[in-house]
Amino acid sequence: MKLSTIHWRGTTAAARIEGERAIVLERFADVGDVLRAGAPSAVRAIEGPVIDRDAVDHAPLILAPSKIVCVGLNYRAHILEMKRDLPEYPVLFAKFADTLAAAGEDIALPAESPEIDWEGELAVVIGSTVRRASAEQAEDAIAGYTIANDVSMRDWQFRTREWLQGKIWERSTPLGPVLATPDEIPTDARMTTTVDGVQKQIGDIHDLVHGPVDLVRYVSTITTLRPGDVILTGTPGGVGHARDPREHLASGSAVEVTIDGIGTLRNRFVAEGS
Structure with missing residues (x-):
């Protein structure tokens, strides 16, 4: 469904x-x-x-989640391109509901950041309340999956060792277009991200250091997860920041993130105020 x-x-x-x-x-x-x-x-x-x-x-697929938890450095290819070690524990940060945007919505490029990057991601949507979930409880708590683009203002993200300020710009994170229940997702599902029709990212959504069930278990150990909460599971290799030379989104850029079994999240990026 x-x-x-x-x-x-x-x-x-x-x-x-x-x-x-x-x-x-x-x-x-x-x-x-x-x-x-x-x-x-x-x-x-x-x-x-x-x-x-x-x-x-x-x-936006979920209008007011109580929590948006994001995972950094969770695809092996992306970790290697960012020249980091595989993390023993999930690298977590958070977003606010104000960051969410819709599939098909024009996303504003703020004038304060010239280094704006794409990050296609599989997102887990929670369907029941869980705290300190077992593996079975964590699996049962997953209502389904959707697509996110964790648009990142890289210059702000790396101003300090904490990433938050590069990740929480208002109306910057499209989420959707649908929630697909787990039975909709094929075992060989892949994610691709294109910018202006050129493929930039491709990855097996199951090739995660910390998978969806493990993430629900881990996060629910820290805090209660509630229906409608969202976990972004990380991005595969191919982001603009890791390219040589680096690439950034410009006004008019069109980004599509496709995951087998879910569909395609499409957004156009425009200069703020245009």
């Missing part, structure tokens, strides 16, 4: 995606609302207005 959050009649609503149509679930404001209601499986049978999938205007 695939779920999305869309703009609908002046507000937002969750929608069930079936092929080339979207069934609007008007009683739910977003996918997070579906998960907090404990109703992900129940919405398979709910009917509502039907619109063409091409006419969908996406909102």
Whole structure:
């Protein structure tokens, strides 16, 4: 099953995606609302207005997660290109809900940062409340997966040893377009990122130092994870910052992140204020 959050009649609503149509679930404001209601499986049978999938205007998949936890240096290829050692423990940082943007949304390039980079990522969406989860509990708590682009202002990120200031720019992290339940994800699923049609990243989403279940276990040891919370699992090799010469996004750049079984997250980048 695939779920999305869309703009609908002046507000937002969750929608069930079936092929080339979207069934609007008007009683739910977003996918997070579906998960907090404990109703992900129940919405398979709910009917509502039907619109063409091409006419969908996406909102951020989860409007107000209580937590967005991000993992750095989690793909072996990316770790090597950044010239770092494999981490024994997950490298964690956080984002705020204000950072989230929608699939298809124009993302502003702030004038304060000329070094803006792409990072395609698999994102885990939590479906039930867990604390100090066992492996089985952690697996059961995963409602599904979506796509994120952890857009990074590299000059700000590396001003200090803490990355936070390069990762939390407002409306900079697109999330979507759908939540795909775990059964939708093939065992050989790959992620690719293209910039203006040129492939920049490719990676096996299962080739993580710390996989989704391990991450849910680890993070839930520290803090309670709740329905609608999101974990970004890290990015594979091919980011602009690690290229020689380095590459950065410019006004007009179009970035597509595709993961098998989920779909494609597309966004255009424009100079702020244009």
